[in-house]
Amino acid sequence: MKRIVIALALVLCAAQPALADKVATPIPIGIAVAQTSNVALFGQEQVNGAKLAEERLNAAGGVNGTKIALVFQDTAGDEAGAVNAFQNLLNRDKVVAIIGPTLSQQAFAANPIADRAKTPVVGPSNTAKGIPEIGEFVGRISAPMTxxxxxxxxxxxxxxxxxxxxxxxxxxxxxxxxxxxxxxxxxxxxxxxxxxxxxxxxxxxxxxxxxxxxxxxxxxxxxxxxxxxxxxxxxxxxxxxxxxxxxxxxxxxxxxxxxxxxxxxxxxxxxxxxAYSPGAVDKNPVNKDFAAAFEAAYKKGPAQFSAQAYAAVQVVVEALAKIEKETGKKIADFELADLRAALNKSLRTGTYLTPMGEISMAPSGEVQQKDFxxxxxxxxxxxxxxxxxxxx
Ligand code: VAL
The missing domain is CATH 3.40.50.2300 (Response regulator)
Known part of the structure; x- marks a missing residue:
């Protein structure tokens, strides 16, 4: 009897990490931006954009019928805040990717942590030189100032x-x-x-x-x-x-x-x-649609930081949908580590029609955008x- 109990306990223990390592549903996507401090002047706009994306993309079916859930972690305005937010999202919330942080200054400190955890980072606003070079899992949709x-x-x-x-x-x-x-x-x-x-x-x-x-x-x-x-x-x-x-x-x-x-x-x-203008809607129906939805939700036009945060969520969702299409396997059936790796690759293939026009991510993680x-x-x-x- 004692042996059976021990064996059962061992089986349960062994099963535990495997269970914990599956991708959760709704699919958790981390948003690590500045919700407090002076940097929240940008971060609030990012939260608005990301929330609108979550609402609209889920209303449109999420990832082929599976909803996404954004997990917000305030980075505040400094490096320590960003590092802390990244750690929580990676280890506690087990997100499939992190969108953030707001500042390049924070990205240089926090992104290496996600890179080591082999989890894709999509920078929604980092525009300094050298961001994609931080690591294989680091990309951005914000065009560099160069x-x-x-x-x-x-x-x-x-x-x-x-x-x-x-x-x-x-x-x-x-x-x-x-x-x-x-x-x-x-x-x-x-x-x-x-x-x-x-x-x-x-x-x-x-x-x-x-x-x-x-x-x-x-x-x-x-x-x-x-x-x-x-x-x-x-x-x-x-x-x-x-x-x-x-x-x-x-x-x-x-x-x-x-x-x-x-x-x-x-x-x-x-x-x-x-890199974004709410006025540039003529050639881009996606922007027209986004700008109208933003205006309706917040009673003001979208700022660049809102449009980019929206685009970052959109890009992650479309990249997840591509994985399901290519593998014939639902996201929820993936091991978390496998999914994070597959997502990093998927992000870097194909093009995305966003409020900023058509963009793509080079294998290096650098964004490719046409219109400024x-x-x-x-x-x-x-x-x-x-x-x-x-x-x-
Ligand atoms: N783009 C800047 C950065 O990379 C700020 C303005 C968000 O830090």
């Missing part, structure tokens, strides 16, 4: 053809901002413009008097900013308050309507290159709300 940013400089030159003197400012404690500024500085040279001053700041700064004084002293006719939303918003505001009258080009960190309340009416006319835009901020008379108005 492809997007120079468009805004060209637009500035169209507005002011005699443009010459450029002041460059960037947040030196942020990996994305430090990366983006090198892209801008290279493009400035290539376009025959002159960098007259390079000023550094911190994403935590609130007083930019030193940098603005240097810009005014250098007699710049274009200012190019690489930072995050709160710092850049304050910087724009103080540039205008202290008398800077020239053009301003903002990088990806200024691509958020959540920055509008920070610089208020003084946000007007800032030029931003974008430049918009200008136009604030409403209330000085708090406004829009990115498409200029090219």
């Amino acid at each position: 492809q997007v940013a120079p468009n805004s400089l060209k637009q500035a030159m169209k507005i002011k053809p005699d443009l010459k003197r450029v002041a460059v400012l960037y947040a030196q404690n942020d990996a994305f901002s430090s990366s983006e500024t090198t892209t801008f500085q290279d493009a400035i040279k290539e376009l025959g413009l002159e960098t007259v001053t390079v000023q550094k700041f911190q994403t935590t700064d609130t007083d930019f008097t030193t940098q603005v004084t240097a810009v005014l002293g250098a007699n710049a006719d274009l200012v190019v900013i690489s930072g995050l939303a709160a710092d850049s918003g304050n910087l724009v505001k103080q540039l205008r308050q202290l008398g800077y009258k020239g053009l301003i080009v903002g990088g990806n960190g200024l691509n958020s309507p959540n920055m509008f309340p920070v610089c208020g009416a003084l946000c007007n006319d800032v030029l931003v290159a974008q 835009y430049v918009s200008k901020i136009v604030m409403n008379p209330d000085g708090k709300t406004g829009a990115f108005v498409l200029v090219s």
